[in-house]
Amino acid sequence: MASAVKKNAHQFNKQQFESVLTSRFFYAPAFEIYGGVAGLYDYGPPGSSLQANIISEWRKHFIIEDSMMELDTTIMTPAPVFEASGHVARFADWMVKDTKTGEVLRADHLVKAVLKSRLDGDREARGQKAQPEDEKDKKKKKKNVKTTIVKLPDEEVKLYEEILNRLDDYSGPELGQLCRQHKIVNPDTGNEVTEPQEFNLMFTSSIGPTGQHQGYLRPETAQGHFLNFNRLLEFNYNRVPFASAQIGRSFRNEISPRAGLLRVREFTMAEIEHFVDPLDKHHEKFPQIRDVILRLLTKDVQEAGKNDLMEMTVGEAVEKGVIANETLGYFVARIYQFLIKIGIDAGKLRFRQHMSNEMAHYAADCWDAEIESSYGWTECVGCADRSAYDLTVHSEKTGKPLVVRQALKEPIVTEKEVAEFNNKTLGKTFGRDLKLVTQAVADLDEEGLLKLKSELANGSGTITVDGRKFKLTPDLLTIKRTVIKQTTREFTPNVIEPSFGLGRILYMLLEHSWWTREEDEQRGVLSLPILVAPIKVLIVPLSAKEELQPIVQEVSAKLRREGVFSRVDDSTASIGKRYARNDELGTPFGLTVDFASVKNRTLTLRERDTTAQLIGSVEDVVDVVIALVRGDMTWEEASHKLAKYDGVQAVG
Amino acid sequence: MASAVKKNAHQFNKQQFESVLTSRFFYAPAFEIYGGVAGLYDYGPPGSSLQANIISEWRKHFIIEDSMMELDTTIMTPAPVFEASGHVARFADWMVKDTKTGEVLRADHLVKAVLKSRLDGDREARGQKAQPEDEKDKKKKKKNVKTTIVKLPDEEVKLYEEILNRLDDYSGPELGQLCRQHKIVNPDTGNEVTEPQEFNLMFTSSIGPTGQHQGYLRPETAQGHFLNFNRLLEFNYNRVPFASAQIGRSFRNEISPRAGLLRVREFTMAEIEHFVDPLDKHHEKFPQIRDVILRLLTKDVQEAGKNDLMEMTVGEAVEKGVIANETLGYFVARIYQFLIKIGIDAGKLRFRQHMSNEMAHYAADCWDAEIESSYGWTECVGCADRSAYDLTVHSEKTGKPLVVRQALKEPIVTEKEVAEFNNKTLGKTFGRDLKLVTQAVADLDEEGLLKLKSELANGSGTITVDGRKFKLTPDLLTIKRTVIKQTTREFTPNVIEPSFGLGRILYMLLEHSWWTREEDEQRGVLSLPILVAPIKVLIVPLSAKEELQPIVQEVSAKLRREGVFSRVDDSTASIGKRYARNDELGTPFGLTVDFASVKNRTLTLRERDTTAQLIGSVEDVVDVVIALVRGDMTWEEASHKLAKYDGVQAVG
Known part of the structure; x- marks a missing residue:
């Protein structure tokens, strides 16, 4: 917003801020009339709407922009899954x-x-x-x-x-x-x-009527991606890299939840699992974000007991090995862009690398997007290179391969000794021991095969299995030097995982957006970006008089048709009070319908932060406000299109 | 789509249909590589996207159109809530x-x-x-x-x-x-x-580290609305009617889940709770849907052992008392409009009224939107007038009032006898019994007061409490005929509840949209409406040759910028196979990039149901497909804007 509004006239008053969040019903303790339960919160209309707008932007920014595959998987999870993932033992x-x-x-x-x-x-x-x-x-x-x-x-x-x-x-x-x-x-x-x-920390339950299947509520959405890996791979025409994405509820039975939305027992996450060739972690779109400047708190700095931030471009960070690879760097930069776009204060955002002692043993590198608030620095997004850990453990536990098979451009040609068996004579000779013997030969390494080969060339050799000796002769098997042409490569992809705690981000955004008016500390304003503001336009009829209704209805219907979320405040409170209340809700624009609207078909348009007002015909003002909401016009431009409201026109 | 395609050439083959749903990953059994768990399903990319599109339309159709208040409440619920609601005893x-x-x-x-x-x-x-x-x-x-x-x-x-x-x-x-x-x-x-x-049927868990708080996973989202009633009421400026809406996961530990998505243990619901004055259930917007024609299966017909449908307008149904009131009728009609809009076959949709023996004791009337599929008729949306039940039980259990206080336009004036006490003399006379006596007088009804009044007029009266007699004289109290002016009315609102099972609706929509091509029964098509189709446009480069890439990128970027969800299929399969695969995914439009695209900057545009193709310049075709996706143009109109593709132009 073009304005010279002084937003830091007053110190941040946390109590006032939190009481506004509750009274305006952004969120409130769940089950409040039953005394509440620590760590559980309900989102009211503005909170739900803000969350929905953040999610919608997340979908555009990540899923649509990078053609990710969205998933919606199950929360109630049978125990073996979390036994394999390590959560039962270590979470x-x-x-x-x-x-x-x-x-x-x-x-x-x-x-x-x-x-x-x-x-x-x-x-x-x-x-x-x-x-x-x-x-x-x-x-x-x-x-x-x-x-x-x-x-x-x-x-x-x-x-x-x-x-x-x-x-x-x-x-x-x-x-x-x-x-x-x-x-x-x-x-x-x-x-x-x-x-x-x-x-x-996992909530437990039991699935089915007999109680024999222990279940856990997932503490993250990630396993749902890994378990569907083969179907996702097929959906992507059996090629990597690809990414799956999921937005959904997760649960953690915290010992003592606190700090409002920052440590809760039930929360909405958005997670991406980007599956990539372990030998090739470059990213096609890296050039597009190479120049994004980040504030990094590296592990070296932390391990030296300091917390100095390094400012550098993502390109530089990857080149210098500060960030492990291009794909990880790409996501760190995209996370940064997303957070800034929805309204997080860049000065209160840093990326902190995990130190060796806090990183999971399998992780290759891990960066947390940390955001600063009155609670201090809080991890809001994690971005980890989890290597091949997850797919490997599930594959081992289930015996199902979770791998990529890739046609090699150039076949790999190798030569090695290979035993060829004559099953007929072998069967006659060894009877029930047939498998024992052939397996023992198959288990020989190159050196063993060469030794046996030369023994056979000299008439016969022996092989020892479990202490028993078996005599082998050339009529039973031949060992030949063979050319092996490998045309496909099989590998377990690595996973880069950006994982977003939406409740934490939502809280940070609210705190960063909050300020109180210089002239009256009691009047709070939530300067949410238009993009995520819960309600875009407030329609305020000056009085409850019937004659104002048709224009209120007309404007309201027009905005609805254009997909602009508006709200009519026709309560009996004074117009100033109604605007103040909607400043606290973060509503960026207000339209006042007064008697001049009826007489001259004019509307006044108010901007939240500056409280500046413009006036024009109903048609022009509605067009302008739609353009403002869509981001097709700035307030500066709107001020040139409409007349400044001098407080007199309305009386007209 | 304007076309003369014969969609019923072949009988519905359920096995083929279900195998396509799984192989195209609309949804699949959850935890499949672990052997699966009955009644739990994961949605893959097309299923998630279809569900997201249905939800998005639901938000527009219900929440935005009727300015409902969206909520996002907690799944993990402490036991007392479901004790009050009756779920612990009866669910x-x-x-x-x-x-x-x-x-x-x-x-x-x-x-x-x-x-x-x-x-x-x-x-x-x-x-x-x-x-x-x-x-x-x-x-x-x-x-x-x-x-x-x-x-x-x-x-x-x-x-x-x-x-x-x-x-x-x-x-x-x-x-x-x-x-x-x-x-x-x-x-x-x-x-x-x-x-x-x-x-x-509720999944149980326990909240917190000591295990002392029993918790249930909600089997519906409704309680979250009721518990927040006071905050919602305040958000709506303390007035009814208003509606809250919530989309979220619920859980039911079914004894033996079956029938695919129709009876599952975890599912996404969308629920509306419309709070209304019990004395005034008219609906402001009823005139807008009065003429919607519904197919009704009334309780009278069912109780007579029949299942004949009555066709009538909502207006008629409410007038004749078939549907209990305007608000219930409004929602039944809006549900109908929503289901038709997203692609449910009107011929396979009916509204069935609950019979007396299946309706909850507190419900005033209840209609299920039932949809027909190969599983028979299935309830997909319930629409009940739950009277004041929910608010009443929670208010009783918590002792917190959940009521509306309404200023009366005309105060209600009544006259009655009122006792006025002289506390000083009363205290002196009765000492510790003071409260006992005054309470006894206050408890008297009109008749008792009149009797006492006449006794006092004659010098003295007596009142008996717990067998003890107290003598009352005119210096202790006066009984006067008093005018009482009541300016506010207090009431517990009734609740009309439309409740949607999104998984069921999604399955029905898939089955209603499915058919196989007359000329080849193996080629299935999912004729999903453009509005909800998971992917709107498929971009198909004729070959993997590098020279086609720039146009593929250009078209793809343009569509993304315009918010049109497209997908590139550059796999090695033949072009026919790629289109067939995307017909199964319900992708309404395809753009083929071939060598003529490079030479002449042309694109061909293919329509899914008819397989008709049009050709034009890259710019024109992209504009047309955007207009088609947005619903601003029909295929008929597109056919006039672009040339018919004769299969030759491309060679050009």
């Missing part, structure tokens, strides 16, 4: 219980909160400024532990810092030992805590 | 087990299958034609029980028919008794079955 957090109250705490969060608080107390005792809270930790911390001002011995400070730096590395028993060693207790009650127990 | 089926194999059967399905089979055997024995299978039952029946030709005594025939007619009325124990009485055994094994046990 768990360590929890401890307060030995007296039974309160459940995440073990790593507890250790972190207590030690950090002691370090803060120490710093204060030493007269240093308390370290600015590591924003990433703020949201993870169980509760704000009250800091006690106590100076610690120097070696203890050092030890605590080391523990905090490698907190992700500790096993459950080690976390338990830390609690005992450093007298870490539940800060709320002062009670000791139990030994850490593992808690799997 | 169950009766199952029996084979006493030897343990196989689980639905009790009602078993009784029905066995008795029907005996009746069929009887009819054959009597030399009558076997009754044409009641199509509605076909899908419900557990298995095709083998019919034995045995004549039954006349009274037994009558008894069986009676049982079948009121099968929905039997309780579990009654079903068990029927099995014993009529020697009903598992037809597959001949083994007896156990006593029926109730099996609740």
